[in-house]
Amino acid sequence: MAKLTKAHTATYLVISILAVLLMLVGSPGMAAVERAPATADHSKFKSLKGPFESASQVTEACLRCHTEAAGQIKATTHWTWLYQHEETGQTLGKNKVINSFCGMAVTNEPRCTSCHVGYGWKDMNQPPPEADSAVDCLVCHDTTGDYWKFPTLAGDPTYVPREWPKGSGKMVQPPDLPDIAQNVGATGRANCGSCHFYGGGGDGVKHGDLDSSLVSPARSLDVHMSPDGGNFSCSDCHSTWGHSVSGSRYQVNAKDTLGIDIPGHTDLSRASCESCHGGEPHGREKLNDHVNKLACQTCHVPAFARGGVPTKMWWDWSTAGKLDENSKPVATYDDAGHVSYLSEKGDFRHGENVVPYYAWFDGTVEYTMVDEQFDIDNPPLEINRLDGEPNDPGSRIWPFKLMRGKQPFDTEHKTLLATHVFGADDSSLWSNYDWPKALKFASDMSGMPFSGNFDFMETKMYWPITHMVPPADQALRCGSCHSGESRLAGIGGIYMPGHSGNLWLDRIGWLAVALTLAGVVLHGLARVVFRRRKQS
Amino acid sequence: MSRVLIFKRFERFWHWFQALLIFSLLITGFEIHGSYSLLGFGDATRLHTIGAWSLIVLWLFAIFWHITTGEWRQYVPTRDGLFAVVHYYLIGTFTGAEHPYRKTSKAKHNPLQRLAYLFFKLVISPIIWVSGLLYLFYNDWPALLAGALNLETVALVHTAAAFAMLVFIIAHVYMTTMGQTLTSHIKPMVTGYEDLDEPAG
Numbered sequence: 001m002a003k004l005t006k007a008h009t010a011t012y013l014v015i016s017i018l019a020v021l022l023m024l025v026g027s028p029g030m031a032a033v034e035r036a037p038a039t040a041d042h043s044k045f046k047s048l049k050g051p052f053e054s055a056s057q058v059t060e061a062c063l064r065c066h067t068e069a070a071g072q073i074k075a076t077t078h079w080t081w082l083y084q085h086e087e088t089g090q091t092l093g094k095n096k097v098i099n100s101f102c103g104m105a106v107t108n109e110p111r112c113t114s115c116h117v118g119y120g121w122k123d124m125n126q127p128p129p130e131a132d133s134a135v136d137c138l139v140c141h142d143t144t145g146d147y148w149k150f151p152t153l154a155g156d157p158t159y160v161p162r163e164w165p166k167g168s169g170k171m172v173q174p175p176d177l178p179d180i181a182q183n184v185g186a187t188g189r190a191n192c193g194s195c196h197f198y199g200g201g202g203d204g205v206k207h208g209d210l211d212s213s214l215v216s217p218a219r220s221l222d223v224h225m226s227p228d229g230g231n232f233s234c235s236d237c238h239s240t241w242g243h244s245v246s247g248s249r250y251q252v253n254a255k256d257t258l259g260i261d262i263p264g265h266t267d268l269s270r271a272s273c274e275s276c277h278g279g280e281p282h283g284r285e286k287l288n289d290h291v292n293k294l295a296c297q298t299c300h301v302p303a304f305a306r307g308g309v310p311t312k313m314w315w316d317w318s319t320a321g322k323l324d325e326n327s328k329p330v331a332t333y334d335d336a337g338h339v340s341y342l343s344e345k346g347d348f349r350h351g352e353n354v355v356p357y358y359a360w361f362d363g364t365v366e367y368t369m370v371d372e373q374f375d376i377d378n379p380p381l382e383i384n385r386l387d388g389e390p391n392d393p394g395s396r397i398w399p400f401k402l403m404r405g406k407q408p409f410d411t412e413h414k415t416l417l418a419t420h421v422f423g424a425d426d427s428s429l430w431s432n433y434d435w436p437k438a439l440k441f442a443s444d445m446s447g448m449p450f451s452g453n454f455d456f457m458e459t460k461m462y463w464p465i466t467h468m469v470p471p472a473d474q475a476l477r478c479g480s481c482h483s484g485e486s487r488l489a490g491i492g493g494i495y496m497p498g499h500s501g502n503l504w505l506d507r508i509g510w511l512a513v514a515l516t517l518a519g520v521v522l523h524g525l526a527r528v529v530f531r532r533r534k535q536s
Numbered sequence: 537m538s539r540v541l542i543f544k545r546f547e548r549f550w551h552w553f554q555a556l557l558i559f560s561l562l563i564t565g566f567e568i569h570g571s572y573s574l575l576g577f578g579d580a581t582r583l584h585t586i587g588a589w590s591l592i593v594l595w596l597f598a599i600f601w602h603i604t605t606g607e608w609r610q611y612v613p614t615r616d617g618l619f620a621v622v623h624y625y626l627i628g629t630f631t632g633a634e635h636p637y638r639k640t641s642k643a644k645h646n647p648l649q650r651l652a653y654l655f656f657k658l659v660i661s662p663i664i665w666v667s668g669l670l671y672l673f674y675n676d677w678p679a680l681l682a683g684a685l686n687l688e689t690v691a692l693v694h695t696a697a698a699f700a701m702l703v704f705i706i707a708h709v710y711m712t713t714m715g716q717t718l719t720s721h722i723k724p725m726v727t728g729y730e731d732l733d734e735p736a737g
Contacts, residue, residue: 178623180583285597286581286585289674289675292675354691434553477574477576477577477579478577478578479573479576479577479578482568482570482574482575482577484570485569495569495576495687495688495689495691497569497570497581497691498567498568498570499570500579500688500691501569501570501691501692501695502692502695505692505696505699506571506695508699509695509696509698509699510699512699512700512703513699513702513703513706513707516703516706516707517706520706521705522709524710524713526630527629527714530561530630530631530632531630
């Protein structure tokens with residue numbers, strides 16, 4: 001018995017010391033994710049020794065063990081570039097949608113298909129190549145950083161030294177495929193980022209909350225992905241199921257009511273804040289009172305493009321094609337050193353530390369498809385539309401990057417137009433700066449009608465903002481919304497203390513206060529005057 | 537003339553603590569309303585909530601005290617002498633007339649005071665409490681209530697009551713200066729005692 005007590009005392013002592021130490025060190029906070037050790041060392045596999053003539057030969061080697069992987073990939077949106085929207089019935093995906101950047105992927109292969117998770121998709125009028133060996137394993141599973149899908153080769157890396165960017169004199173060397181194959185591993189931020197950070201034709205151009213600064217971000221930029229924070233890979237949240245990645249921009253989970261995902265109870269997809277943080281994440285009850293109407297991101301992503309990489313906010317294609325006196329393309333730059341005009345692409349405006357646009361959103365996004373007639377007399381045209389409204393319990397206020405610009409449309413058919421901007425032919429916009437020719441070629445290429453008459457329409461496009469979450473102390477203050485100059489001014493449907501009010505109530509109220517004060521002052525003055533009279 | 541205890545210890549504590557709370561609630565409340573920026577919305581809200589709960593607790597004690605001591609009778613309205621008091625404040629005070637009301641410890645408020653305080657206690661304050669609690673627990677409204685009422689209505693009623701409170705305070709503070717001397721009305725609320733034409737005990 002005495003022994004037991006002694007043991008207990010020792011235990012308490014140790015716990016106390018640990019507790020004190022913990023207090024000294026600070027609260028545990030966020031620790032980097034620990035990864036289980038791999039069960040295979042790929043450098044020990046004979047089939048990965050090479051030599052490989054092409055990347056697809058590496059895929060063949062992979063598939064000898066990972067027999068189901070190619071089939072799984074080919075069932076995903078990453079492969080098909082098609083997305084059947086269950087709510088709207090629209091068929092979306094890169095194969096179908098038009099955006100306000102370079103228009104459509106169709107008519108711009110092989111530049112666009114350089115980001116396809118496969119090899120050799122040169123004609124998007126056809127489905128991607130059928131062979132299992134056309135699947136690209138390395139773009140997601142390379143850990144060396146040496147594997148790079150060359151921008152103009154429809155998904156392949158270059159196999160000979162090749163200049164990029166064109167005219168820069170910088171040569172890209174062929175990758176060491178055996179070394180890359182022997183060092184494959186789980187996906188990391190740089191893998192996903194090699195495509196998703198560069199959407200729209202360059203670093204940070206498209207999303208605003210996804211750019212190369214997230215490869216190794218500071219805690220203040222992204223507390224989850226920072227090596228000093230959670231060091232999350234993308235797939236820690238975008239959890240996968242047989243190579244199918246969760247989290248969609250076409251059908252966003254705008255309000256995750258499942259809360260923390262517990263095995264056996266929920267779907268285990270973690271692509272929402274609530275998947276880990278639950279539905280009542282704040283210590284202060286009043287903050288938890290906000291989660292039914294506000295997406296986490298609305299307060300916790302105070303601004304996007306914060307990592308030093310600008311994002312495009314305005315892209316006016318109508319001014320493209322101006323050449324200098326020597327008929328050479330020109331480039332101009334703004335005060336911040338960001339490109340503001342290119343003969344190939346027209347006028348741009350870039351932004352950093354951009355305050356998002358806010359809107360009610362239930363997660364469903366509808367697109368203006370390329371063959372859809374729209375009202376050409378009421379610009380700007382919404383390239384995509386956000387569903388959601390204040391009284392819908394499934395909607396919350398979300399932050400968006402609002403991309404604006406001007407892009408070509410058919411004045412007779414009243415439809416948007418696919419543009420042929422890239423191509424090693426004499427018709428692409430970037431080779432001859434001739435819009436009619438490029439539009440005609442795009443029409444011939446895709447089979448989409450073009451009357452020959454076109455103009456430029458101002459357009460808007462919404463991109464949900466969800467990444468670049470800083471530590472909680474950098475979240476928006478109450479006064480960012482609860483003030484006269486509220487970020488949510490004009491959002492509608494909610495009474496926001498500190499911002500909303502009733503003009504007449506205020507007028508009458510302050511008038512009553514002023515009259516009372518005046519009455520009191522007059523009465524007091526009269527007392528003084530009468531007293532003096534009496535005394536004198 | 538004798539020195540009479542008019543305001544007992546609890547009464548004075550209640551009055552001054554209530555005054556402090558109401559001033560803090562007005563200052564933070566109108567900031568929350570967006571009239572100016574002083575502490576920042578977050579801190580203003582936190583202080584306002586703490587102040588509100590404190591005032592509610594204080595009121596529970598005060599209600600208990602009013603009932604158990606029978607002091608609630610001090611607020612029963614009467615028309616008897618009301619006109620004379622109003623006449624005094626409008627005219628008599630300038631002509632040098634005597635205040636028509638004779639205070640006793642059993643009837644320490646004149647008829648106008650009785651009306652004003654009763655209005656404060658039975659109209660302004662309850663409206664502020666009910667609308668304030670609805671405001672605070674907006675997210676927990678039962679479905680039936682949520683269907684019939686919205687936050688905007690609650691907020692506007694709360695704001696209107698706050699304006700009424702502010703008007704009351706201004707008038708109340710001014711009228712405390714209308715005793716024989718500027719502070720003779722205020723003194724008993726501090727010391728508890730006043731010299732009255734009433735036999736002691």
